Structure formats: C-alpha cells, structure tokens
Amino acid sequence: MKTQKWEELDVRLSDSVLETLRQLGFFNMTPIACIPLLLNGKDVAAEAVTGSGKTLAFLIPLLEILQKRNEKWKTMEVGAIIVSPTRELAIQISEILEEFLKRIPLLKQVLLVGGVTLQKDVEKLKKGANIIVATPGRLKDILSNYINLGLYIKSLEFLVLDEADRLLDLGFSATLDSILSYLPRLRRTGLFSATQTKELEQLIRAGLRNPALIVVKEKSNVSTPVNLKNSFTIVQPEYKLPVIIDFIRSVGFKTKYMIFLPTCACVDYFTRVIQTLLPSINVLALHGKMKSKRYKVFDKFRYAENGILICTDVMARGIDISEIDWVLQYDPPSIASSFVHRCGRTARIGNEGNALLFLLETESAYVDFIKRNQKVELRQMERELNEETIDECLQCMRRMQQRDRLMFDKANRAFVSYVQAYNKHECNLILQLKDIDLGKLAMGFGLLRMPKMPELKGKNLSSFVGPEIDVNTIPYVHKQRELCRIKRLNEYRSTGVWTNNQKRCKQNRVESWSETKKKKLERREKRSKRKERKELKQQQFLTISNKKKRKRINEEDIEQLAKDVALIKKFKKKKISQEEFDVAFQV
Structure with missing residues (x-):
C-alpha cells in the first residue's frame, strides 16, 4: 500500500494530534483517504483490508472536527459517538483515543460496554463526556432509558460505525435502527468495514447522506x-x-x-x-x-x-x-x-x-x-x-x-x-x-x-x-460436586431415573412438543410487543419533552374564565364593591 506523511494531507492536522501520532510511532498514513472527506463535511463508507489502520482513519477526523468548533464544548455535551461490535474492540478504541486526549484536555470520553449495571454506566455518563465509545446494546439501553441524554446529544457532530458488517452479522440491525432514530440527522457519519454485504448497503442508505464510497485493497x-x-x-x-x-x-x-x-x-x-x-x-x-x-x-x-x-x-x-x-x-x-x-x-x-x-x-x-x-x-x-x-x-x-x-x-x-x-x-x-x-x-x-x-x-x-473403563467410576476432584454425583448415581441405581431429569419427563407427559413450542413462540411474541410498546412510549415522551408544553383548555376552564372577565367588568363599572370583588376572587 502506498503511504504518505501526515503533514502532506490537504487539510492540516492540529499539533496535539500530530504529536500523539509521532509518539505512537505512526509517521505515515495508510491510504484510507477518508480523513479529508470527513473534515470537509462528507459522509463516508469505507471498505479496507483488515489491519490497514481504519481506527486512526476515524479517530483523527473526529478529534479535528470537535476541536475546530468555535464554541467551547460543555462538560455534558456529546459531540461524537463510536459504535463498536465487541467489548474488546471498544476498549481498544478507547485506549487509543485516550492517548490523543492526554494532549486535548478540553475533551473527555466515556466507555459504555456493559459488564456493569445500567445505572453505573449512567452515573459514569453524568460525570461528563464529549465522546462516547460504546457497544450497540448498551448504547441503545441508555438512549431508551436515560431520558435526559436526548438533550445532551442534540449537538452531535460525528457518528462512527466501526466494523459495520460485523455489527450486522451479530444481529444488531434493529438495534442500530433504534440508535439512529435518537440521533440528530444533521451530522457526519463514518461507516468502516473490511467487507461489503447487501445488508451493509441497506444500512448505508438508511444512515448516511450521499456518502463517498472508499475501497482500499492492496491488489484488486x-x-x-x-x-x-x-x-x-x-x-x-x-x-x-x-x-x-x-x-x-x-x-x-x-x-x-x-x-x-x-x-x-x-x-x-x-x-x-x-x-x-x-x-x-x-x-x-x-x-x-x-x-x-x-x-x-x-x-x-x-x-x-x-x-x-x-x-x-x-x-x-x-x-x-x-x-x-x-x-x-x-x-x-x-x-x-x-x-x-x-x-x-x-x-x-x-x-x-x-x-x-x-x-x-x-x-x-x-x-x-x-x-x-x-x-x-x-x-x-x-x-x-x-x-x-x-x-x-x-x-x-x-x-x-x-x-x-x-x-x-x-x-x-x-x-x-x-x-x-x-x-x-x-x-x-x-x-x-x-x-x-x-x-x-x-x-x-x-x-x-x-x-x-x-x-x-x-x-x-x-x-x-x-478404553475399557466404567465411566461412572470417574470421580470429580471437587469434593462437594463428587458427593452430589454419588448421591444421584445411587438414586439412579435404586430407581432407574436420574433425579435432574424427573421434572423434564413429567412435563413431557403433560403436553406435546408442538404445544410446548407453540407456547414458547407466543411468550416470545408477547415480550417483543411489550418491548415495542415501551419504546414507542419513550419516543413519544421525548417528543413531548422537546416541545413547549401547552395546557389543554377544556369547557369548564373557558366558562370560569368568562365569569372572571364579567366580574372584572362589573368591578370597573362600580356595580360591585371591593369587598364583593375580593370574596369572588378568593383574595
């Protein structure tokens, strides 16, 4: 692959970013030519061979975009979100990003990958963040349950979908659609992948605006x-x-x-x-x-x-x-x-x-x-x-x-x-x-x-x-587990039934396999409907909270208002005294 110096880019990078690149040993850039495109406001869908440096290709423009904003970023104002398919990859991105942020003290990041309760991740977020690095499941949970986050992401400048084909392979298509519905449309989006699929093309059409398509391969x-x-x-x-x-x-x-x-x-x-x-x-x-x-x-x-x-x-x-x-x-x-x-x-x-x-x-x-x-x-x-x-x-x-x-x-x-x-x-x-x-x-x-x-x-x-061996004589090294096994084995020898299978056998006698499967599918359908209703309510709540709330004026209110106006007119025409007016208005 051809490489060029970072200093040779059409768009000049900030000193803090260049210093970090030199410290990390990245003196040349790899040919994912999306950095200038992203910096010039274009959406990008990049397909590049694995190991070609896609992470730097989105981290550098992300940091440059956030730094070039005239207005200073607030403590709790999210300017960029990076979505990664696995925890390990998200942690790795976060660690590289942290190296850059050491020289950019005005920006803070938060890592949201699960492994802890949702409340703990929300508390981390409340401490302040301008960049979110997250796995799709945890990000969706926070967006749908943490109502105030909608206010903090309204200034979002840049969304990154890293290893986008893997996101779809792991079944995150519906999750990504849900995430995109919460985000402002006026943003830059970078989609990075090592392979292209039909599902990925659909995601590009749904989440990107007239994107520049970049394909980087060493040989065709x-x-x-x-x-x-x-x-x-x-x-x-x-x-x-x-x-x-x-x-x-x-x-x-x-x-x-x-x-x-x-x-x-x-x-x-x-x-x-x-x-x-x-x-x-x-x-x-x-x-x-x-x-x-x-x-x-x-x-x-x-x-x-x-x-x-x-x-x-x-x-x-x-x-x-x-x-x-x-x-x-x-x-x-x-x-x-x-x-x-x-x-x-x-x-x-x-x-x-x-x-x-x-x-x-x-x-x-x-x-x-x-x-x-x-x-x-x-x-x-x-x-x-x-x-x-x-x-x-x-x-x-x-x-x-x-x-x-x-x-x-x-x-x-x-x-x-x-x-x-x-x-x-x-x-x-x-x-x-x-x-x-x-x-x-x-x-x-x-x-x-x-x-x-x-x-x-x-x-x-x-x-x-x-080998000629009675496998029932093989013991567990763990003493408690071995005692439980011997007890079950003795019960089996006396009754002819394994104790842990009794419940399963009884259940099979009560209802047929087809009936069990039918009930399982019905339960799954009910769960999905409940989930859809919950998400719909939350979206409706967000819509109402983002608009000015107007009080509904019913017929009783109109009637009371008409009486009050008539009372004021009577008082001005001196048809009633001050005392009568005060009593009527309960002053």
Missing part, C-alpha cells in the same frame, strides 16, 4: 494484506491436535499464536489440554461467555512477549495485538467473511504474518470456495505426522478425563458443540457432516465413550476405539 483480486502468507494443510480428523502441537513445537515458543476454534466449549476443553501438553508457554483462553474476565485475559495476552491465545470468533474483528506471528484455524469459520478477519489478526499495519488453516480431506473444496467468495488464495503446506505426538495427545486427553470428571464433561460438551456447529455451517454445500467420520473425530477429542446425540444415530462409528 486480494482481500488480505500482501504481507500475510495464507496456507492450508490437509489432516485426518483424529490427528488435528497432534499436528497443531507439532507445528507449534517446530516454530518455537518465543512467539505469539492465536488458535481459532468454533465454540466456547471447544475453547474451554482444548485450552486445558494444550496447557498440559505445552507447559513451557503461556496458554490463555477467551470466548464470549467469559464476560468480565475477558478484559484481563485480553490485556495479559496483549502485553505478553509470547504465548498462545485460544479463542472463538469474538476475537476475529478489529483487535490489534502486536507481533502475532501465526494465526491457526482449527477448522473453516462458520461465516465465510470471518476467514478474512481471522487472518487479519496478523500482518497488521505493514508487519509480516502467517495464517494456517487445518482442513479435512472432505473439506478440500473450501480452498476454491474461499478464493472465489473472499478473494483469498491459499497455498498448501505439507506436514508430516509424528506417531509419538499422536499417542502423546490421545493418552494426555484420556488421562486428564480419568483423573477429573470435570474434564470428561468438558470433552463431551466440546465434541457435541463442535458437531452441532458444523451441522449449521454457512458453507453446508461443501462442508457436510455426513462426509465426516464421526468416530475418528471423537478420537481427535480423546473421548472415553461416544456421547448420545441425534446426529450420531445410524452412523458408522466403528473407527472409534475407547
């Missing part, structure tokens, strides 16, 4: 950075983990890896396994169900010199972690566009990086699919199998499960969630569950026995070889 036929080497390797389902372990050992432990897995349960399980297999490197886990713990894990990996972060696609977007050398993908992502974003965690801002995708023989068509669909070309990497590592991984997983029943539960949950996620894959025309040997896949998870699930009915599972 490539969606990922030139410095990124994309590779794939073909492996059998039972050998994926051994190949990954061998690969990391061969590359070395003095580097950073990100391993993407399809589900939270897979992340939980394989993190424990890899921590045991690779004790000499720091192995961390991060997924969407971790809530507040995610921040600590994210920061720990971000500032570490080396390590492995095992995660779901919650970390696939916009996150900028320095010096990630390898992105390893256990399997193809469920959404094709996520492939570009996963790979984009490495080779950021001109740095070199590598990405490796592990495919089964039945998934080889994905290579051509991703080339056509996402314009990403993959070269094949041959990896030799190490029999010792294969045996080491299998024995390690099975030993861990036999020592602690918690690991046995985690292994089964991971396998079940993987199969269910694969069955719902977006690319199900070329990635079909029926093509996979599920017995071999279970061996790859180191299972002690095959779990009971609908997807396994009628399947040939002869390739699965489990």
Whole structure:
C-alpha cells in the first residue's frame, strides 16, 4: 500500500494530534483517504483490508472536527459517538483515543460496554463526556432509558460505525435502527468495514447522506494484506491436535499464536489440554461467555512477549495485538467473511504474518470456495505426522478425563458443540457432516465413550476405539460436586431415573412438543410487543419533552374564565364593591 506523511494531507492536522501520532510511532498514513472527506463535511463508507489502520482513519477526523468548533464544548455535551461490535474492540478504541486526549484536555470520553449495571454506566455518563465509545446494546439501553441524554446529544457532530458488517452479522440491525432514530440527522457519519454485504448497503442508505464510497485493497483480486502468507494443510480428523502441537513445537515458543476454534466449549476443553501438553508457554483462553474476565485475559495476552491465545470468533474483528506471528484455524469459520478477519489478526499495519488453516480431506473444496467468495488464495503446506505426538495427545486427553470428571464433561460438551456447529455451517454445500467420520473425530477429542446425540444415530462409528473403563467410576476432584454425583448415581441405581431429569419427563407427559413450542413462540411474541410498546412510549415522551408544553383548555376552564372577565367588568363599572370583588376572587 502506498503511504504518505501526515503533514502532506490537504487539510492540516492540529499539533496535539500530530504529536500523539509521532509518539505512537505512526509517521505515515495508510491510504484510507477518508480523513479529508470527513473534515470537509462528507459522509463516508469505507471498505479496507483488515489491519490497514481504519481506527486512526476515524479517530483523527473526529478529534479535528470537535476541536475546530468555535464554541467551547460543555462538560455534558456529546459531540461524537463510536459504535463498536465487541467489548474488546471498544476498549481498544478507547485506549487509543485516550492517548490523543492526554494532549486535548478540553475533551473527555466515556466507555459504555456493559459488564456493569445500567445505572453505573449512567452515573459514569453524568460525570461528563464529549465522546462516547460504546457497544450497540448498551448504547441503545441508555438512549431508551436515560431520558435526559436526548438533550445532551442534540449537538452531535460525528457518528462512527466501526466494523459495520460485523455489527450486522451479530444481529444488531434493529438495534442500530433504534440508535439512529435518537440521533440528530444533521451530522457526519463514518461507516468502516473490511467487507461489503447487501445488508451493509441497506444500512448505508438508511444512515448516511450521499456518502463517498472508499475501497482500499492492496491488489484488486486480494482481500488480505500482501504481507500475510495464507496456507492450508490437509489432516485426518483424529490427528488435528497432534499436528497443531507439532507445528507449534517446530516454530518455537518465543512467539505469539492465536488458535481459532468454533465454540466456547471447544475453547474451554482444548485450552486445558494444550496447557498440559505445552507447559513451557503461556496458554490463555477467551470466548464470549467469559464476560468480565475477558478484559484481563485480553490485556495479559496483549502485553505478553509470547504465548498462545485460544479463542472463538469474538476475537476475529478489529483487535490489534502486536507481533502475532501465526494465526491457526482449527477448522473453516462458520461465516465465510470471518476467514478474512481471522487472518487479519496478523500482518497488521505493514508487519509480516502467517495464517494456517487445518482442513479435512472432505473439506478440500473450501480452498476454491474461499478464493472465489473472499478473494483469498491459499497455498498448501505439507506436514508430516509424528506417531509419538499422536499417542502423546490421545493418552494426555484420556488421562486428564480419568483423573477429573470435570474434564470428561468438558470433552463431551466440546465434541457435541463442535458437531452441532458444523451441522449449521454457512458453507453446508461443501462442508457436510455426513462426509465426516464421526468416530475418528471423537478420537481427535480423546473421548472415553461416544456421547448420545441425534446426529450420531445410524452412523458408522466403528473407527472409534475407547478404553475399557466404567465411566461412572470417574470421580470429580471437587469434593462437594463428587458427593452430589454419588448421591444421584445411587438414586439412579435404586430407581432407574436420574433425579435432574424427573421434572423434564413429567412435563413431557403433560403436553406435546408442538404445544410446548407453540407456547414458547407466543411468550416470545408477547415480550417483543411489550418491548415495542415501551419504546414507542419513550419516543413519544421525548417528543413531548422537546416541545413547549401547552395546557389543554377544556369547557369548564373557558366558562370560569368568562365569569372572571364579567366580574372584572362589573368591578370597573362600580356595580360591585371591593369587598364583593375580593370574596369572588378568593383574595
């Protein structure tokens, strides 16, 4: 990509912004040429390859616009809002913004990403803010529940929708529409994304006014950075983990890896396994169900010199972690566009990086699919199998499960969630569950026995070889949990019924499945209607509060007013005395 100096821009940047850019080490700007357009009052929809510096492309014009206003910003007057799809990305944007604000004391920001009660976020907001960085769900909650915020955002100059395609992928379309309805129309809007979709085009039409469309790619036929080497390797389902372990050992432990897995349960399980297999490197886990713990894990990996972060696609977007050398993908992502974003965690801002995708023989068509669909070309990497590592991984997983029943539960949950996620894959025309040997896949998870699930009915599972062990004898290390398990096991042996399933069985006898589903849909419909009515009332209240309130004059008021006027006339014509007048007016 061609670059130019910040000083060479048509519009001169403020000294405070230039000083911060030099301090952060950004001496050249990347070619997202939206900064001059935004500064000149245009709305912008920018599509740029991942890792190309989109964050700076909206932060710089945002700060310049707010600084150039003649009137000083009040403590509680919002001039800009940045909407980001995930907490991690919002935190990262907030941290970069804070570096700039150290030299701009007149402006303050607030971060609203949930994880705390709504009231606490409202209290943070009341302390004063000119820039809001938020996730869409929390921003909508505050706009709809915190009535006074409508007064504070009437001077809004700039709205940023970062990773807009991801916002829509996560189902925030209705939330964004609601947010836009609260904001003033006379504003500048910047929409930034790594990919373009039909839904995104609809959002552009709804939220932007005659926008300038900017597309930045390094080559017309490539969606990922030139410095990124994309590779794939073909492996059998039972050998994926051994190949990954061998690969990391061969590359070395003095580097950073990100391993993407399809589900939270897979992340939980394989993190424990890899921590045991690779004790000499720091192995961390991060997924969407971790809530507040995610921040600590994210920061720990971000500032570490080396390590492995095992995660779901919650970390696939916009996150900028320095010096990630390898992105390893256990399997193809469920959404094709996520492939570009996963790979984009490495080779950021001109740095070199590598990405490796592990495919089964039945998934080889994905290579051509991703080339056509996402314009990403993959070269094949041959990896030799190490029999010792294969045996080491299998024995390690099975030993861990036999020592602690918690690991046995985690292994089964991971396998079940993987199969269910694969069955719902977006690319199900070329990635079909029926093509996979599920017995071999279970061996790859180191299972002690095959779990009971609908997807396994009628399947040939002869390739699965489990140890001869009674799984009911595997204990929990946690004493209280083990006591509860033994109690339930004894009850089962005496009654033939698991205690936690009794309520479920009784319910199934009372009503049919179709009836249960019908009631569930009715409840959901009622909830959505209540929510719509609540939002409508709040919007009506806002409309009334923004206008001057007029008192309604009914017939009784008119009649009383006529009597008062007649009384005043009588008093002026001296038809009644002062005392009579005072009594009539109750003075």
